[in-house]
Amino acid sequence: MRSIIRSVPGRATARAVLFAALCVSAVECQAAAAQVDTKASDGKGLRCSAPSSQASAASAGDLIEADTPSDGTRLFAASKPFALVFTTRAPQNDTLIWQIRDTWNVVRASGRFSVAAGAMSWTLNCASPIAGYFAVSASLERAQGELSSRGTRPAGIATFGVLPDTAATLPAVRFPYEDLHxxxxxxxxxxxxxxxxxxxxxxxxxxxxxxxxxxxxxxxxxxxxxxxxxxxxxxxxxxxxxxxxxxxxxxxxxxxxxxxxxxxxxxxxxxxxxxxxxxxxxxxxxxxxxxxxxxxxxxxxxxxxxxxxxxxxxxxxxxxxxxxxxxxxxxxxxxxxxxxxxxxxxxxxxxxxxxxxxxxxxxxxxxxxxxxxxxxxxxxxxxxxxxxxxxxxxxxxxxxxxxxxxxxxxxxxxxxxxxxxxxxxxxxxxxxxxxxxxxxxxxxxxxxxxxxxxxxxxxxxxxxxxxxxxxxxxxxxxxxxxxxxxxxxxxxxxxxxxxxxxxxxxxxxxxxxxxxxxxxxxxxxxxxTSTLGPLKALPNGVHAYAFRRLGGGKIVTALWTHDNDKWSAKTGFNAGQSVEYRLRVDAPGTSGEVTTLDMMGNAAAVPYRDGVATLKLSPTPLYVVSSNADVFKDAVTTPEGYVAR
Known part of the structure; x- marks a missing residue:
């Protein structure tokens, strides 16, 4: 069985090539073209093997189907294996071309494999250390086609999610009582x-x-x-x-x-x-x-x-x-x-x-x-x-x-x-x-x-x-x-x-x-967490709130940027918008690293110098985890009358 399966490298040029080669429909290509350079893939992410099994499928149905069988949620643990099942009803021997995109519409994995004529199901074994939402798309090289719409889900995609594992950055807290959730x-x-x-x-x-x-x-x-x-x-x-x-x-x-x-x-x-x-x-x-x-x-x-x-x-x-x-x-x-x-x-x-x-x-x-x-x-x-x-x-x-x-x-x-x-x-x-x-x-x-x-x-x-x-x-x-x-x-x-x-x-x-x-x-x-409040003296377009983990734990600061002129259905939702912001995370004169988590919970290390981390903010929340609570005492406005419960 001929098969090409790959994870997508992290360079914008490589993504552009794959975008041009692998878009499954004109609609998806148009959507991807607007955002293809907005988020990098590191090449160490979602991976799927060549089809590990094939079986006969029901003769009635769409030309192409895709699903990720699960407990019904279509949600999976990070780095744990899961199955991606394609069903094809090709009128002749053909080649299935597939790709998986993330929330930012960036290709995270892609591939192609030969399919026999008739109703067949093909199982790929996948895993992803990257958390987030993923959309599968597919077409046949000869018969073309796409994934049909299902209920409120539009045509062209089948979706699944990978849940974040944040324990290394934020170990589980002890709740004095459950009401604090x-x-x-x-x-x-x-x-x-x-x-x-x-x-x-x-x-x-x-x-x-x-x-x-x-x-x-x-x-x-x-x-x-x-x-x-x-x-x-x-x-x-x-x-x-x-x-x-x-x-x-x-x-x-x-x-x-x-x-x-x-x-x-x-x-x-x-x-x-x-x-x-x-x-x-x-x-x-x-x-x-x-x-x-x-x-x-x-x-x-x-x-x-x-x-x-x-x-x-x-x-x-x-x-x-x-x-x-x-x-x-x-x-x-x-x-x-x-x-x-x-x-x-x-x-x-x-x-x-x-x-x-x-x-x-x-x-x-x-x-x-x-x-x-x-x-x-x-x-x-x-x-x-x-x-x-x-x-x-x-x-x-x-x-x-x-x-x-x-x-x-x-x-x-x-x-x-x-x-x-x-x-x-x-x-x-x-x-x-x-x-x-x-x-x-x-x-x-x-x-x-x-x-x-x-x-x-x-x-x-x-x-x-x-x-x-x-x-x-x-x-x-x-x-x-x-x-x-x-x-x-x-x-x-x-x-x-x-x-x-x-x-x-x-x-x-x-x-x-x-x-x-x-x-x-x-x-x-x-x-x-309990709430510390909004950060003071924020520049226009920057929004930031600080929280503290229970039991005197770490500080979590959520930050993002918003620009009305670059955010609407008419003008487009500009995922590529970026603003630099300097966040004090430690005392003056100190240096080290803090951990950031993106909107999907993926961690990255960011260095700081003189107690300040330089961040690139986007329209999606960035969570910064730091340890020195003292530097936030005068940096936030406690909500009026708020008492940590």
């Missing part, structure tokens, strides 16, 4: 054989692979007692089996009123119940059950966390239409009921859909006393009309930090923390329980959309958004959404959904986007 998510995928939505475990193995710990658990009144009062028994209520392992943490949802307790006669989120006493009684039962659950299944969790309302925005799907006084009274009933039976309760709200909306409503409801019935703050982290690659969180500036300028995420977070200090107890936790980045406004799933540039930009903006939220003083942040779904702006998923053209809830087949691997790296690097 900083990442959660929304969305499920039922990947185990025989599972379908929505029976079984929709969180494993994908959440644990990504490093997401927090999930929602429903104890909503309208769900637990839909038809009459008194049917919820805290002594017999069983915790959902997938939560009984204790490694995924609960954010307990309380929003909504059952129809029998509603002033409208219908289940509602818009009005207070007819009897606040009945609401308080129900909440006391939830508190008792949650306290029992925590001590039984979550012995290393300090508190229980409850979210009272969900996006009560007037123009949203669950609008509050009752009075401000009744809103506060409802919070009072919930708070008193929960605290009556749960000594470790943290009751949280208001959970408007944007950070700015929560600022506005705290200014309105705070003087009415709502802060007395909030042990912490939950918000959704949306910041613009369309949180998209073309609407990144740095696009709009508001230097006054009053939280009144739409689109300015950092300023809104600063204004929110100010309101928290005004109305909540010192050290009250701040959870951001939903933030997602969709495709651009007006776009839709399609055979040729999204392209590599959009997927790259989405990954960068997902990471940057959550780093801003945490760096500006959020204790925890939720990634939204696991896989592409219908009934929303397209593209929120950090995974493609492979069976439905517009996505689906609780899918059984998914494959990663670059955003999934950016999240996997971010959780490994930033989870197990």
């Amino acid at each position: 900083r990442f959660g998510g929304q969305g499920t995928a039922y990947l185990a054989p025989g599972q379908h939505c929505c029976d079984g475990d929709g969180y494993r193995p994908v959440y644990t692979a990504l490093g997401l710990t927090w999930i929602n658990d429903n104890r909503n009144w309208y769900m637990e007692e839909p038809d009459k009062p008194g049917t919820f028994d805290p002594a017999t209520k069983q915790l959902t089996p997938y939560l009984q392992r204790g490694d995924l943490l609960r954010l307990i949802q309380l929003d909504g009123i059952p129809k029998w307790a509603s002033t409208t006669g219908k289940q509602t989120h818009s009005y207070a119940p007819t009897s606040l006493a009945q609401m308080k009684e129900y909440m006391a039962k939830v508190g008792a059950e949650s306290n029992r659950v925590r001590t039984t299944y979550f012995p290393k969790q300090r508190d229980n966390y409850y979210q009272v309302t969900w996006e009560p925005d007037a123009d949203g799907g669950l609008p509050w239409r009752d009075s401000d006084a009744n809103f506060v009274a409802m919070y009072k009933a919930v708070w008193e009921g929960i605290h009556q039976t749960d000594p470790q309760a943290v009751v949280m709200g208001l959970t408007y859909s944007s950070v700015q909306g929560n600022v506005t409503w705290m200014r309105r409801l705070g003087p009415l006393g709502i802060g007395r019935y909030m042990d912490g703050m939950t918000v959704h982290g949306y910041y613009d009309i369309g949180t998209t690659p073309s609407h990144p969180p740095e696009r709009v500036a508001d230097t006054r930090n009053q939280g009144t300028v739409s689109g300015a995420l950092a300023a809104s977070m600063r204004a929110l923390r100010h309101e928290m200090r005004q109305y909540l107890k010192p050290g009250a936790p701040l959870f951001v329980t939903e933030t997602g980045i969709s495709y651009d406004i007006g776009e839709s799933y399609g055979k040729r959309y999204p392209g590599a540039d959009v997927l790259y930009a989405q990954a960068a903006v997902v990471a940057r958004t959550h780093l801003i939220l945490l760096g500006e003083g959020a204790d925890m942040t939720y990634v939204f959404y696991l896989a592409d779904m219908p009934d929303a702006a397209p593209g929120y998923g950090i995974f493609f959904e492979l069976e439905h053209a517009k996505g689906a809830y609780g899918p059984s087949r998914i494959s990663p986007k670059p955003a999934a691997l950016a999240v996997a790296a971010m959780t490994r690097i930033v989870d197990g």
Whole structure:
């Protein structure tokens, strides 16, 4: 069997030659041409052997198929072997030409091998010490063709990911209690054989692979007692089996009123119940059950966390239409009921859909006393009309930090923390329980959309958004959404959904986007930290936040650059943008090395002299790991009222 398999060398000229020779379709060639020189391949990366086996395949199907069989996540450990399987249905003997590109659309591996006529599958054994997202493309030399689209994944690619191993740079920290985990998510995928939505475990193995710990658990009144009062028994209520392992943490949802307790006669989120006493009684039962659950299944969790309302925005799907006084009274009933039976309760709200909306409503409801019935703050982290690659969180500036300028995420977070200090107890936790980045406004799933540039930009903006939220003083942040779904702006998923053209809830087949691997790296690097805050005196276009590992550990500084003029769907998402920045990592007069980690978690050593490391920043986050915490004491602005938990 004739076969040519190679890893791609790291010179731009070599990449250009391979680009010209191996582009599989005109669309991919156009996308690659714009970005071919933006990131080097070192020649020591992803490698695949010649086909190690071949077998007959089903006669019905596409001309060419490709997949990486796994536990359903299509995610693999760094440097560990995995299989890349091509299926061909060539009308005559032919040659398969394939290549694998990374997030930056750089060819990381490529090859060609002879294929026999008919339906055959060919298995290549691969491994990659380089972490990140990878897209496989393939065509036949004679019959041509390409990989077909699958669900929301466009034609021309099949995707997989390699998870980073950051342990050498950042050994695992010891969590004094599990509540200190900083990442959660929304969305499920039922990947185990025989599972379908929505029976079984929709969180494993994908959440644990990504490093997401927090999930929602429903104890909503309208769900637990839909038809009459008194049917919820805290002594017999069983915790959902997938939560009984204790490694995924609960954010307990309380929003909504059952129809029998509603002033409208219908289940509602818009009005207070007819009897606040009945609401308080129900909440006391939830508190008792949650306290029992925590001590039984979550012995290393300090508190229980409850979210009272969900996006009560007037123009949203669950609008509050009752009075401000009744809103506060409802919070009072919930708070008193929960605290009556749960000594470790943290009751949280208001959970408007944007950070700015929560600022506005705290200014309105705070003087009415709502802060007395909030042990912490939950918000959704949306910041613009369309949180998209073309609407990144740095696009709009508001230097006054009053939280009144739409689109300015950092300023809104600063204004929110100010309101928290005004109305909540010192050290009250701040959870951001939903933030997602969709495709651009007006776009839709399609055979040729999204392209590599959009997927790259989405990954960068997902990471940057959550780093801003945490760096500006959020204790925890939720990634939204696991896989592409219908009934929303397209593209929120950090995974493609492979069976439905517009996505689906609780899918059984998914494959990663670059955003999934950016999240996997971010959780490994930033989870197990407390926030130090944004760096001071940054030049225009540079963004930087410092964190410290728990237990007095190392400093992690996340840095990137953004230029509005070079970042939009119209002008292109300029991956090649580079800005030099000098970061102080040690005392004057010292020299040595720090470790940097790229957006995908790949490590590199960077020297420093006189205590300063010279960095080249790009639109994707660069994480710098250093040891001297003293040099950061006066270099950061601690978020207002923030207390490391």
